[in-house]
Amino acid sequence: MDKNLKRMATMHRMQVTGLELFYKNGYYNTSIDEILKSLSLSKGAFYYHFQSKEDFFVSIVQNLIVRKVYSMLIEPIEGKENPFPVIEKCFENALETAEHNDMDYGFILSNFISEFNRRNTVISNYLMDIYKIWEVNLISILQKGKSDGFVDRHVDSEGVATYLISSYMGVRTLMVQGNCRNLRYKYMQQLRHYFNSLTQKEAV
Amino acid sequence: MDKNLKRMATMHRMQVTGLELFYKNGYYNTSIDEILKSLSLSKGAFYYHFQSKEDFFVSIVQNLIVRKVYSMLIEPIEGKENPFPVIEKCFENALETAEHNDMDYGFILSNFISEFNRRNTVISNYLMDIYKIWEVNLISILQKGKSDGFVDRHVDSEGVATYLISSYMGVRTLMVQGNCRNLRYKYMQQLRHYFNSLTQKEAV
């Protein structure tokens, strides 16, 4: 348990650099040699720790990508009270982070979902698991918002979650081509419009 | 002009099969050999007609992808009167077509935008041109809708266009993983909600 330290450290280094390059260039357009070169490690080291390129990527999904999505998009809304302002703030933050990151290559989750769609079902499933966690959390906060009187009773929480995730994924795809500030601004404004139409109307 | 017929026919055959495979497997994950094999053509034939893989793909973008996006998403709304029902019907149609196509690998435009993002600026630019045509058309129909009294005067047409494109791209990404019918239903319902909040309110 303690002697695994070195092993864990090396594996983690590989995963971090691996994710960096996979995110930047895409999975199919990134070779293991490339990753190894930028780590000054050898083939032997790689295949000592991982069974295959696919196995390697799965470990990246489960260790790094899950956490990234969680800390950026799930944790900030989990268990919170008034859904719309919370989600709004969360999205705004996420978009701002992307905007100020000149190494931004889009929303990591949707990028890989697109890349592996029907091309590698094993990896696709692991990615969709993350999507589902996100979705469940959105639905949950929306439902709670209904009982707390923040969200109109007639609102379809699942539908709203789908719509939110869709629009977020889409705008992140568009943002990579620049003009981020403007895109974010326009997106957030429309999001507020949309939320407005779902807010509990007091005294009909 | 007439003797080019054979040339055009072969090039077109290559482009059609090329797009099929690029769409299915991704650009970087599809080799020219693969395309040529499924056409029973040789390397010589390919490099006689096209300068490179990139040049080949650019020609596909300009000849086939433009038309696909245009006929599915632009032409049905171009010059029409009441924006929201028209856009709604157009999106509904597009999503239904995708749903009933078991060879659906997502929205062709956003798939490639993702794949080439920052990895190939030449191709990215050609793809973004298509996006811009779409955007301009949406903005234009929304503006017209304002003067015709269908759309609330305070609505930001550009913002709405961005939001529409984003959400459409996103939902198409999600749809590839199945449960399309449900996704489409939920998406369309929320789209209507959103449109409702933008519709001209009569007599304040």
Place this chain on the structure above:
DNA sequence: ATTTTTACCGACCACTTAGTCGGTAAAAAA
């Protein structure tokens, strides 16, 4: 002190990749 395990090296393998090039049969131009 000896043996075993861990973590890594790097040469090597079979295969695929985009792209080149000399050739050629049929059609068109002269």
Place this chain on the structure above:
DNA sequence: TTTTTTACCGACTAAGTGGTCGGTAAAAAT
């Protein structure tokens, strides 16, 4: 009829690709 052009063939190249494997130095276990 001869020459030229068109449209294509397929062997070849150089540079990768994911993955294997025999080896090894240091650390840990015995």
